[in-house]
Amino acid sequence: IILNHPGEIHAGYQPVLDCHTAHVACKFAELKQKCDRRSGKVLEENPKLVKSGDAAMI
Secondary structure (H helix, E strand, O other), X not given: OOOOOOOEEEOXXXXXXXXXXXXXXXXXXXXXXXXXXXXXXXXXEOXXXXXXXXXEEO
């Protein structure tokens, strides 16, 4: 679930994930599914982008 992001996320996006004191660079190779936040039901296969408030399988 994308909680707070100012723009759109698409395949190829390269964030740095922070977990406690670790900083890990990664790359989102593809967006597999956009899902309903409450039920987990698949809303869209291979979405072009996701934005703040969306839930997705990356």
